[in-house]
Amino acid sequence: MLKVKNLSVNYGMIQAVKDISFEVNEGEIVSLIGANGAGKTTILRTISGLVRPSSGEIAYMGKDIAKDAPRKIVEKGLIQVPEGRHVFKGLSVQENLDLGSFTRKDKQNISADLAHVFERFPILAERKNQDAATLSGGEQQMLAMGRALMSKPKLLLLDEPSMGLAPIFIKEIFRIIQDIQKQGTTILLIEQNAKVALQISDRGYVLETGKVVLSDTGANLLQSDAVQKAYLGG
Amino acid sequence: MKQFNKYNLGWFLLIAVSGVALYFGIFSGLISTFQQITLMTILINIILAIGLNLVIGFSGQFSLGHAGFMAIGAYSGAVISKYIDGLPGFFVGIFVGMIIAMFVAMVVGIPTLRLKGDYLAIATLGVAEIIRIAIINLPNLTNGARGISGIAFPFESNLSFIMVTFVFVVVTTIVIVNYIKSSPGRATISIREDEIAAESMGINTTLYKVIAFMLGAMTASVAGNIYATFFSVINPADFTFQKSIDILIIVVFGGIGSVTGTVVAAIVLGLLNTALQSAGQLRMVFYAIALIAIMVFRPGGLLGTREFTISGLLNRKKGVEK
Amino acid sequence: MSLLEVTDLTKNFGGLAALSNVNFRLEESELVGLIGPNGAGKTTFFNLLTGVYVPSEGDILLETEGKQTKLNGKKPYVITDLGLARTFQNIRLFKDLSVIENVMIALHSKSGIGTLHSIFRTPKYYENDKKLREESIALLKIFKLENKLDTLARNLPYGEQRRLEIVRALATQPKILFLDEPAAGMNPQETAELTDLIIQIQKQFQITVVLIEHDMSLVMNVCERIYCLEYGRLIAEGTPEEIQKNPAVIKAYLGGE
Amino acid sequence: GETAGSEGTTGGDGSGVVIGGNFELSGGASAYGTPMSNAVELAVELKNKDGGISDEDVTYKVYDNTSVAQEAASVATRLATEDKVTAIIGPATTGDAVAQTPVLDRAGVPAVLPAATGDMVTMKDDETVWEYIFRVCFQDSFQGEVLANFAQNDLGAKKAIILQDNSTDYAVGLTEAFESVFGGEIVSKENFSDGDTDFNAILTNIRDKDFDVIFIPGYYEEAGLLIKQAREMGITQPILGPDGFANSTLVELAGADNVDDIYYTGHFTPNSENPKVQDFLKAYEEKFGVEADSFAALAYDAANLVLAAVETAGTTDSKAVTEAIAKTTDFEGVTGTFSLDENHNPVKSTFVIELQDGEEAGNTVVSPK
Amino acid sequence: MESFIQQMVNGISLGSIYALIALGYTMVYGIIKLINFAHGDIYMVGAFIGYGMIQNVGLGLIPAIVISMLLCALLGVVIEKIAYRPLRGATRIAALITAIGVSYLLQNLMIYFMGPERRAFPTALETRIFSFGSIQVNSQQIVIIVTTIVLMLALQVIVKFTTMGKAMRAVSTDQDAAQLMGINVDNVISFTFIMGSALAGAAGVLVGIYYNSIDPLMGVTPGLKAFVAAVFGGIGIIPGAMLGGYLIGIIETMVSAYGGSMFKDAVVYLILILILIVKPSGILGKNVKEKV
């Protein structure tokens, strides 16, 4: 479904992503794991068109999207929950969710989906009219997730969705991710919480300073010594 | 002194060389009378812009009222020179102007510096207008809208006054740079970076904002005084909002938060302005185009927030060698 | 008399009670955890104690030299001077300043020098500046940041930014240090290192540490006592063992296995 | 400042005459500076068509001072010391003119001011005259006096109201002169600011007051709108104004219907039968496509006065030309025939022009005592 | 009392002019946080276009306004593309300086081509004066007040209830996230400029008619006052800009009315500062403390 080939990305002089290739097949959950600064976020931003690659290809459903504007990419169903949440501060929770469905054509289903999101994140229903800026950190994370779901993603890009969530909710969020997958959405996941991430992933890639150093099925990676040591705390 | 390292020495040499060059340039007539006016305008603008850069670039407070403090200095100097003759009059005028400007900045700053961004801009703009209107309406002291002309020139020649002004530029720069590169200066910069965090680190934000504002006001006052003495006529219309904007342009053009950038910008704009005098009716058209083009191609200003440094120069050389 | 006593602390935002009638106390040199579901009011609690918000009701009393000082309504910088320091949930470093400058700024209020000394570069200024530098470097060493002195804070990786925030807070020479989710965005490896570090500084500086954290491996390992909030109310208080077994906490926060 | 290094520079180097222009071509006063510069250009062009001076073309060199005093000083210095002009014409406003005075005094280059009417422009603080500064317009004190006399004698006014822009020295000087001569009562004084377009507040204020005449010391740009709004509000008393009214746009701005009982002091009337005036008007309109106003007329006279002085002096040496200018007697210009007095002011009469129905309905000539 | 009411009428109609310009100002201001100092000059250009259409082409008032709005919208888009877009990532003050550059450029090009002098605007709307006792209101005042209120409401509807409005508000808070929602940020910003500039164009013609006078520097003072009004009302808040405009107009008039014409602007600023000290984020601004 998504095929990234020989991707490199530079910020000025810094090469954040170096010649990376990976792919995500329809219906899969694929994890990218790696230490801070490994370039994970950069990859997602590049896929969404917010950052331009210096070289390489990004093919989505067989078409090259490396040069498309972000909104074109969104229209194709490639939706991202960005790192740091990026909720629209100053807009209410409800308005944030509305913006999630900005490009959708099937207006008649929107209200049903909204109800669905409120069901998944009851706190958001409670805070419907609150300014998103004043939400707690975890609440914002949920809002960002809910907003993405409102756009009916075909491929969902998640950048550390469990950050700042209470333990009870971390479990919930991973359940939700699996749930979404079951309903037919493909998922590319970035997580610090590598253990849980790999548990639910079909496949995973391990990044180190901009390069892929390992790739395998989720289960195999969980077992691998290198991953155990570096990312799972021994 | 152990603090007198090679970087300071480099700066010292640069200043000394510029000073000597200025002296001989004027003395020998290489710098013509007309060029001296441009030169003085540049020097005055450097003082003004460095002070404003402290307020805007380093403490992060958006002030649009710099001309008001310049007016305070100009009028203090002009009025006092009527009562005290000669050089003492000039220096007393400078001193009194600084004190008044400092006091006004404090009184105005304490309540208004709580305001953020554009709200502060409006408030400071208002203060400058109030100062100007007060000057217009105090005809006994300030001669109202007619302004004051024939302000005493207590120096032997342009040469000596330009050298005195040069010293003022150097002193202002050193004072501001010393301040910025010190513990209270860092506290001031932290307010620009993140006011809430600064306050949580124990920084009394109001205090440091007001100090920066007062220092800015005092330097503006000095510049105003020099302006009045050099041009020998002043008028409330010289200190409008437009003047504040002119200074702001220099600050932004040089790079907000860069002292050396400010100096470079004042020089470049001063020369550009003089060069455009002969463009007749198109003068301001060209100036406007230049302004837009410069900002479009260098949005961060000439030097950004970086400083031109002697150490940078020395180290770069080293880099090349290795 | 406890080091810090909070009684009936309440904060309302419009109609929303973010915190209601919270009672809380801290003793000298304790390591205390504060947990609770998202939106329970933990960060709000920190904000009230450190003066960022003014309480709607209740008292915050700090013991200083045998007397109790009321902190309600005091400005953040005054409270910091009295010995409360914090980090932020959403990192708030001075991004365009270098690592060492970030720390030196925090040292300013306790050991910085006056404006006139700075402008005129008196010998005292040089002495002081040297002292500030040395103290900063000493602190940064503890956190293994000593080789990044001149890096801009914004260019640090996330984990190091979090550590720098802790150094900066420590530099204000606090009696009580409040850490808001210091392990967020860290991988298990880094979290484990952080755990050791927190214990180490608590011992070395003899300070009280209050920790908000969702990572139970950290909380349960370092905290001596834990408070748990839900919907702005205190629902439990106790040792890690007690908390882990507390049904209310399990239901609201930990989740059943 | 002091001009060290340039010993008493004198303009001109023997080859052709260079006349300098120091004008407001942009900025707030460009509406006055631009026609002036145009008129000087025209005067020079006509002179050259006529064979120039001593068979050499006169050059006109103008710089824009952007209506800023500091720039006016800089431009004057440039003209005097770099371009070595024989004489300077301009700037337009009193404020800018004053700024160039010390510069020219040191450089020893004369300037003839077309329209700087401020009383002290040619005089130092100690009441002695600035050697190099001249003007071809009458002064504010004279205008104010003429208008005050006109109000009480011709209009029989006993109570006056003054509406002024107190941020300009122009209005301040005129008001002072008017007040000192006017024998009746000043019922009220109201202020507006430069660039204002809405005067309803102050007009509402005076509407119900008892008065006979309104004096507006200001320029046509504001006065036109003031007249319009006053007449529409039903204020019918006569309105007096200074030479700043002298532009046909005044009538357009106010609307011809509203322009009744307006009296102002003019340097010049386009209705004059003097062929010099008519030739000037025609040539100006041909060259620039707009009607010449009195600012243009004054600048035209200033330029011709300078050119005549250069011819009289027979040299481009500034000092000699200055002396020749000072000795000007019975100069025949488009704004009348005049001589310069010992204070470098023209001894000339003024017209008090009356407007009715938007048309010039007559003029009274008032000569100085 | 009657004169008080008359002065209120004066204040409201003066305020309407400020409000009219401030609306367009705050629109752009709210979305991209640009202090668009050139706004007053676009208004000036609008007035000149209206002048040309009525005087030289002989159009009626309504077509003149429409054409002026269209051309100003075009001008706004061009300015945005050339001068502001390259500065998207730069500091706000840098963009402000560019705006000042554009402002100078428009003023001086107009001076260059049209001459600096003030000119009378052709009478395109017969003035009718309505008297209520000694209180007078004229038809143009009514036109301007009504237009201002209608435009304010229309803008409010656009921003609050349309898809474009939603996109605008998203862009105003987080451009990256807006792109991730599939919003075309460039289009939204262009649209904002189109709206703002068209409003300025309409205001230019209306004010030309109202005062019967236009000149190349006519945008300077109202532009500054509109900026003050927009900030005073609360940055980016559309009803706030209107309210700010009205308040400044009324305060100015009242200060003049009660003997303060000498200190008019000083008093106005003083009152503004005092109000801001009490309400630091403008009259209608919500004083939300930043969540930390």
Ligand SMILES: Nc1ncnc2c1ncn2[C@@H]1O[C@H](COP(=O)(O)OP(=O)(O)OP(=O)(O)O)[C@@H](O)[C@H]1O
């Ligand atoms: N805007 C930028 N300008 C310059 N360098 C950047 C920028 N954004 C990221 N970098 C650098 O690029 C590298 C990769 O960063 P990225 O954010 O992609 O890492 P990451 O794997 O997502 O890390 P984390 O786990 O901390 O989120 C880092 O070294 C970072 O400092």
Ligand SMILES: Nc1ncnc2c1ncn2[C@@H]1O[C@H](COP(=O)(O)OP(=O)(O)OP(=O)(O)O)[C@@H](O)[C@H]1O
């Ligand atoms: N300024 C404010 N205005 C309105 N509501 C607010 C404000 N600040 C916080 N809240 C609300 O108060 C509640 C408590 O927020 P707080 O940030 O303290 O939660 P928290 O316990 O830190 O949660 P998290 O673990 O997600 O960070 C939240 O529901 C939040 O929406």
Ligand SMILES: [Mg+2]
């Ligand atoms: Mg990342």
Ligand SMILES: [Mg+2]
């Ligand atoms: Mg929190």
